[in-house]
Amino acid sequence: MEGPATLRILLLGESQNGKSSLANTIFGEAIFKVKEFNDAKSFTTEAKTKFVNGRNFTLIDTPGLFDSGRPQKTVKSELMRCMIESAPGPHIFLIILKVEKYTEQEKDVIAKIRRHFSDDALKYVALIFTHGDQLPEGMNIQQYAAQSDGLWELVQKCGGRCHVFDNRYWRNTEEEEYRSNKFQLAELFKTIDKILIKNKGGHFSNTILNEIETEIQKEIELLKLSSENMSEEEIKQQVKSIVLKKQSSKKEERLWKMVSFGVGVFSMFIIFRRAINTAEAPPLTIDLLKDTVQQTTEDAIPNTFEVISNYFALYEKTYSPFCPFE
CATH class of the missing domain: 1.10.8 (Helicase, Ruva Protein; domain 3)
Structure with missing residues (x-):
């Protein structure tokens, strides 16, 4: 299957779970700045595109959008930015968890993600566990997840799709094939292909994303008429800012x-x-x-x-x- 020209991948999960570090692991270089939990300037969505594994990947790295205790006004504004960056919709959702006890707090974050995007989004989801050095020796991530009824139920709802990385300690390891980012990355690319095949190359969408995409295309046409010297990338970035302001006003x-x-x-x-x-x-x-x-x-x-x-x-x-x- 040929698939989309550019693959949009949205990374979601709690703060400090390693979303930015995972994005850097996928890209093979430190493109994304690792966010600090208490730094207000770090609470922002970033989108970067790079040619990886034979195709263009756009990774949309989000802050802890569904963390408890965040000011709702800030969260809603950043959620809108996240939707604009991923419009007309992500092809893949990567939900980032840590290899540790599946807590009530993490369950709450997952519940919020499902409420915001609907359970239909689970057809596009792969679960990524970070801090892989905490994975017991001789155990794979499926066996680990099966130890918790709630976690295993989530894995099953996501079609059994889960992988494990360690962005700090598994960078150069060759001791064991499974406990290697290189091996896990290859497996993740296979999973991405399977999700694309299952969804016939399509992307997730909903009413908000459709509305945003219509607005984006309209603004692109208007800007092309008035700004002949702007590049496609410049037009795209300016349009995103315009649409963000318009959506906030609405x-x-x-x-x-x-x-x-x-x-x-x-x-x-x-x-x-x-x-x-x-x-x-x-x-x-x-x-x-x-x-x-x-x-x-x-x-x-x-x-x-x-x-x-x-x-x-x-x-x-x-x-x-x-x-x-x-």
């Missing part, structure tokens, strides 16, 4: 529509409660509205009845001298 617009709707619904509800209750309801405050919006804000405006339910639930938490509906 999200702000959706948010304010929801806020306006929420203020109206919430205010009407307070008036209604005051009419039937003897006690005074709490005042409608900016902080209360902020909390409300935070609970209901998603990438798209939620279902109307879902929004109303959220406001009612929040109100009952805040104020409930008695409930006439019980």
Whole structure:
């Protein structure tokens, strides 16, 4: 199978799991800067392209997008950048884990990835375990994963596709073929080919990616008409910046529509409660509205009845001298 001209590969996983180092191992040189967990400047998505193993690879290296405790505004902005870099959609997802106990925190990260991209993305996933020096002697990564029911279930959902690397200690080792990045890289390339064959050379997509790709192509055509001297690469980079700004503006617009709707619904509800209750309801405050919006804000405006339910639930938490509906 000939496959796509450029293969888009999206690397996802917790911070400090070795995504950038793995990208450098795949490319065979230190192209990506290893990100520091507490460095705000490191919380950024990078995409680089190189000819590897007979084809062009674009590796999209993400920060810990699904780490717990990250500010949601920063995360959503970077998620949008990640989608723009991988549009019209990644051919391969590499989810990076470490060779260690499969913790509740890692389970939560996997759950967030699946919620954001949907389980349909698992058809394009290979699991990559780093810190391979922690793998017990004489054990392969499938045997290791099978020791944990939750981890083994994930491996099975990803078609049994998993590999192990050690970006620090396995660089030049020739002692054992399996415990070698060279061997694992060759196996990973085979897995990538199998995923492409299974998906007929296609890539993952969803509504957001389709919308972004349409926007990108439109902006490319406009820029070509006005900038004759720009190279294809310059046009592409400028368009990505334009689309990122436009998508961010659209999200702000959706948010304010929801806020306006929420203020109206919430205010009407307070008036209604005051009419039937003897006690005074709490005042409608900016902080209360902020909390409300935070609970209901998603990438798209939620279902109307879902929004109303959220406001009612929040109100009952805040104020409930008695409930006439019980």
